[in-house]
Amino acid sequence: MPELKSLRENFPTLSADDAPIYLDNACMTLRPQSVIDAVGTYYSKHPSCGGRSIHRYANQVSQKMADSRRKMASFINSPSAEQVIFTQNTTNSLNQVAKGLSWQERDIVLTSDREHNSNLIPWLQLEREQGIDHRVVTSLPNNLFDMEAFEAACADAGGRLRLVSMPQVGNLDGVEYPIKEIASVAHDHGAMMMVDAAQSAPHMPLDVQRMDIDFMAFSVHKMLGPSGVGILWGKEELLQDMRTLSAGGETVKWSEYEDLEWAGIPHRFEGGLSNYAGIIGAGAAIDYLEKVGMQRIHEHETKLNGILTNGVKDLQGISIIGPEDAKLRGGICSMLLDGFEAHELAIVLDESANIMVRSGMHCVHSWFRSRGIEDGSLRASCYFYNTEDEINTMVETMQELHSVLF
Numbered sequence: 001m002p003e004l005k006s007l008r009e010n011f012p013t014l015s016a017d018d019a020p021i022y023l024d025n026a027c028m029t030l031r032p033q034s035v036i037d038a039v040g041t042y043y044s045k046h047p048s049c050g051g052r053s054i055h056r057y058a059n060q061v062s063q064k065m066a067d068s069r070r071k072m073a074s075f076i077n078s079p080s081a082e083q084v085i086f087t088q089n090t091t092n093s094l095n096q097v098a099k100g101l102s103w104q105e106r107d108i109v110l111t112s113d114r115e116h117n118s119n120l121i122p123w124l125q126l127e128r129e130q131g132i133d134h135r136v137v138t139s140l141p142n143n144l145f146d147m148e149a150f151e152a153a154c155a156d157a158g159g160r161l162r163l164v165s166m167p168q169v170g171n172l173d174g175v176e177y178p179i180k181e182i183a184s185v186a187h188d189h190g191a192m193m194m195v196d197a198a199q200s201a202p203h204m205p206l207d208v209q210r211m212d213i214d215f216m217a218f219s220v221h222k223m224l225g226p227s228g229v230g231i232l233w234g235k236e237e238l239l240q241d242m243r244t245l246s247a248g249g250e251t252v253k254w255s256e257y258e259d260l261e262w263a264g265i266p267h268r269f270e271g272g273l274s275n276y277a278g279i280i281g282a283g284a285a286i287d288y289l290e291k292v293g294m295q296r297i298h299e300h301e302t303k304l305n306g307i308l309t310n311g312v313k314d315l316q317g318i319s320i321i322g323p324e325d326a327k328l329r330g331g332i333c334s335m336l337l338d339g340f341e342a343h344e345l346a347i348v349l350d351e352s353a354n355i356m357v358r359s360g361m362h363c364v365h366s367w368f369r370s371r372g373i374e375d376g377s378l379r380a381s382c383y384f385y386n387t388e389d390e391i392n393t394m395v396e397t398m399q400e401l402h403s404v405l406f
């Protein structure tokens with residue numbers, strides 16, 4: 001297995017003379033040359049459509065698309081490749097489920113209090129438009145999942161509980177949710193379980209069968225893949241029954257002026273010409289991640305987060321969102337700043353120290369607004385190509401800036 005540090009050579013942005021210390025991986029990761037090449041090969045060698053025409057270009061695209069689907073299925077231990085649907089992103093995947101299921105008025109959907117807008121807005125929209133009842137399960141004060149509160153919310157919802165939709169790892173703070181246990185409780189109450197895996201699929205081994213979940217959504221651009229490719233995975237019988245949001249080309253077996261017969265999965269959900277370059281690049285991203293090893297990625301990021309956490313946690317005016325123990329926050333260190341604006345500090349870090357982080361509310365407005373925090377947090381998020389030297393530089397820079405600015 002190659003040393004993680006040596007893998008940096010595979011990333012053009014990390015090999016450049018002005019290579020940044022890139023700590024915005026929860027938003028998007030950098031891409032290795034193999035993914036860039038896979039995308040380039042599509043455009044330079046066979047820039048055609050998949051699944052339709054039968055000339056040589058098209059056959060190559062169809063073949064490579066099927067390869068990507070198989071690789072993705074194996075990556076998450078899906079029982080079949082057909083259960084893997086290519087979408088644009090996590091948002092698109094979550095919306096397909098939210099709006100593809102049939103709802104009755106007062107059906108209950110449970111989410112947590114630390115949702116990315118992608119797993120909140122669709123439910124608020126359905127609440128307004130179709131009268132579902134969206135309820136929020138509050139976390140413990142340190143942001144760990146509150147199983148007791150969740151069990152009480154399920155019991156309170158009774159027979160009206162239809163779906164529990166939670167992230168596996170929160171993008172606000174990196175805190176992991178006990179998905180297998182949550183899914184088991186949801187199923188005991190007769191509800192389906194959907195997992196927003198946007199922050200877990202890139203960072204840890206995933207197994208949809210072991211977790212016994214019903215739907216899962218994630219984004220390939222957060223795991224070395226091209227922009228604008230996402231995955232929706234679902235249990236076969238649930239996908240078979242679900243309404244598609246993208247009815248059109250390739251989504252039917254046949255159509256007449258008055259009638260149609262729907263195609264099976266996954267095609268029913270992949271209407272219209274697709275982002276073929278992106279889907280092929282997704283396969284290259286999975287090849288790369290498999291070589292690095294998902295468990296190794298998780299351990300490395302957690303270790304780096306430990307160093308970062310130790311270096312900033314005692315700085316007056318800086319507090320880390322979530323539990324102090326970095327092991328419970330994967331590769332994410334999200335800092336609240338008392339007396340300095342997160343956006344301003346992010347700009348200073350970028351311009352004076354070549355360090356790229358995220359600042360703001362990270363699309364989790366609900367959490368910040370419920371606490372009256374107006375300018376969000378400064379979030380550093382690691383990936384396997386980050387080094388201890390980089391994290392030490394981040395810590396030293398934070399300490400220096402702290403002594404001058406706070």
Ligand SMILES: Cc1ncc(COP(=O)(O)O)c(C=O)c1O
Pocket residue numbers: 026027089090091092116118119167169170171196198199219
């Ligand atoms: C937990 C979580 N869910 C959903 C999303 C939305 O992902 P996308 O913008 O790729 O749809 C993100 C993006 O940061 C996320 O972190």
